[in-house]
Every structure is written in structure tokens, then in C-alpha cells.
Amino acid sequence: MEFSHIPVLLNECLEGLAIDPTGTYLDGTAGGGGHSSEIAKRLTTGRLVSLDQDPDAIEAAGKALQGLPATLVKTNFCNARSALQGLGIYQINGALLDLGVSSHQLDDASRGFSYRADAPLDMRMSQSGPTAADLVNTASREELARILREYGEEPYAWAIAGKIVQRREQEPFATTLQLADTIASALPPAVRRKDKNPSRRSFQALRIAVNSELDVLSQGMEEIFDMLAPGGRFAIITFHSLEDRLVKNKFRQWATACTCPPEYPVCVCGGKAKGTLITRKPIEATAEELEYNRRSRSAKLRVIEKN
Numbered sequence: 001m002e003f004s005h006i007p008v009l010l011n012e013c014l015e016g017l018a019i020d021p022t023g024t025y026l027d028g029t030a031g032g033g034g035h036s037s038e039i040a041k042r043l044t045t046g047r048l049v050s051l052d053q054d055p056d057a058i059e060a061a062g063k064a065l066q067g068l069p070a071t072l073v074k075t076n077f078c079n080a081r082s083a084l085q086g087l088g089i090y091q092i093n094g095a096l097l098d099l100g101v102s103s104h105q106l107d108d109a110s111r112g113f114s115y116r117a118d119a120p121l122d123m124r125m126s127q128s129g130p131t132a133a134d135l136v137n138t139a140s141r142e143e144l145a146r147i148l149r150e151y152g153e154e155p156y157a158w159a160i161a162g163k164i165v166q167r168r169e170q171e172p173f174a175t176t177l178q179l180a181d182t183i184a185s186a187l188p189p190a191v192r193r194k195d196k197n198p199s200r201r202s203f204q205a206l207r208i209a210v211n212s213e214l215d216v217l218s219q220g221m222e223e224i225f226d227m228l229a230p231g232g233r234f235a236i237i238t239f240h241s242l243e244d245r246l247v248k249n250k251f252r253q254w255a256t257a258c259t260c261p262p263e264y265p266v267c268v269c270g271g272k273a274k275g276t277l278i279t280r281k282p283i284e285a286t287a288e289e290l291e292y293n294r295r296s297r298s299a300k301l302r303v304i305e306k307n
Contacts, residue, residue, distance in 0.1 A: 033064025
């Protein structure tokens with residue numbers, strides 16, 4: 001299936017990165033190469049390194065970046081430091097992360113991310129390691145409920161986990177629709193009637209768990225910020241509240257000078273802020289973008305500059 005991806009908040013990202021044509025940049029989530037190609041087009045003697053763990057994305061981005069000053073590396077962005085140092089790069093002038101599932105991963109039913117089409121229950125962004133089916137067929141009810149509650153903010157987590165365990169005793173889960181039907185059957189009829197997509201939160205939670213997305217994000221942010229040159233900018237697009245909260249708190253922490261307990265009358269730590277917030281509030285899609293790119297609906301962009 002052709003890898004198509006309309007880059008979300010493209011102009012806002014380019015503006016946020018304040019690209020220096022001679023600088024070195026990192027796109028930690030190449031996807032279809034939409035953001036990457038636009039960054040690379042703005043470079044003269046500069047260089048872009050694009051990472052992605054998905055083999056499909058690497059193939060598509062390779063086409064989009066042909067003839068541009070860009071290097072592709074197949075790896076997760078949490079390995080940014082070793083990927084960059086492997087290319088002899090020890091400092092970068094800016095970095096972008098576009099988190100969440102790419103349009104291609106959602107549209108290609110066979111990848112198992114969608115609760116709307118029947119497909120093998122997979123959800124692996126890297127196409128390697130344990131699948132979502134492995135997770136729902138082996139995790140305890142307690143563990144499943146924790147995943148649904150923490151990563152999907154699902155109010156019926158315990159009931160859904162119970163139905164999953166009950167259903168897999170008759171036959172292991174193999175497809176997305178088997179799981180979607182089981183989730184729907186655990187919800188009260190009124191909730192099913194009201195919610196067009198009753199599986200959405202649970203599918204999000206399982207995807208985050210299968211791909212260790214929050215741990216990866218936390219580690220990747222630290223590595224990437226560490227490699228930024230002074231004045232370098234870090235732009236991150238999130239698509240749900242868990243990611244956004246993590247990014248907001250990390251950016252706030254980097255932009256805070258004093259780390260003394262609040263009860264201290266004066267600062268004794270002599271701390272210096274590591275960064276300056278470029279966006280006090282997240283940037284969201286314009287009405288115009290929302291019209292032609294429905295996936296920009298929940299997108300939030302935050303930008304920080306390293307001091």
C-alpha cells in the first residue's frame with residue numbers, strides 16, 4: 001500500500017524550528033517524509049538526519065528525500081544519540097518529533113492499528129517483537145485493566161479486561177474486530193449508543209503498551225535535548241493528552257531555573273534553566289488545515305529552545 005501522509009502543522013513546525021540553512025537537523029519520526037522533505041529543502045550546506053523504526057516509512061521517506069541533503073536511519077528516535085554519533089554528528093541545531101500513528105499505519109488495515117477494519121491484531125510500529133494479540137492473550141486481568149486505565153484513560157477498564165480474559169479462554173484473539181466486538185460488549189448499552197467508536201481508547205492504550213511509547217518518548221526527549229546546540233530548537237507534535245502532558249512537564253522542567261522546595265524563602269540551589277519555552281500554550285491546527293487534514297484534529301505542537 002502506498003505510504004501517504006499529509007504533514008500536520010507543517011508551517012508551524014518550520015516556523016518553530018527557525019531553520020538555519022547551514023544547520024544540522026533531526027527528524028525523529030520520518031513517516032512518509034512530509035516534514036523531513038520540507039526541512040531538507042530549506043538547507044543549503046546543512047544536513048538532515050531522519051529516523052524511523054517502520055520499514056514502510058523508511059522506504060517512503062527515501063523516495064520523498066531523493067536528491068535532498070538528508071540521511072535516513074532505520075531506528076527508533078529513543079536511539080537518536082547513537083544514530084547521530086554513528087554519522088559523526090555530536091550536536092544538532094534543531095529536532096522534530098511527530099508522535100502517534102502515521103496515516104499509512106492507520107489506513108493499511110493489515111498493520112492492525114484500526115478498530116474499523118478486520119485484520120491481524122498486530123499494532124507494532126517496528127513490525128518486530130510481540131504483537132497486540134500476544135499482549136491481550138497473555139496479560140492478567142489486572143495488567144490489562146492497568147494498561148487500559150493508564151494509557152487509554154478508559155473508565156470501564158476493569159469490565160473490558162474481564163471480558164477479554166473470558167473471551168480468550170474460549171479462543172485466543174487473532175483479529176482487530178474480535179477485540180473491538182469484545183470491548184463493545186463490555187460497555188453499558190447507553191455508552192455504546194452514545195460513543196461512535198467505543199474501542200478507540202482501548203486500542204490507543206494497547207498500541208502505547210505494545211510500542212512502549214511513553215518510555216520511548218521520555219528517553220528520546222532526554223537524548224535529543226542533550227544533543228541540541230545552544231539556541232537549537234526542539235519541536236514536538238502530540239496527539240493525545242498522555243503524550244502532551246509528558247512533553248509539557250518535561251519542557252517546563254527544562255525551562256525552570258530554581259529547583260528548591262517551595263517552602264524555601266530564597267533560592268539556594270543556584271539552578272539555571274536549560275531552555276526557554278517558545279510556545280507557552282500548544283499550537284493547534286487552523287480551521288483551514290482542519291478542513292483538508294482531519295488527522296490534525298487533536299494535534300498539539302510545543303517548542304522549546306536550548307539555552
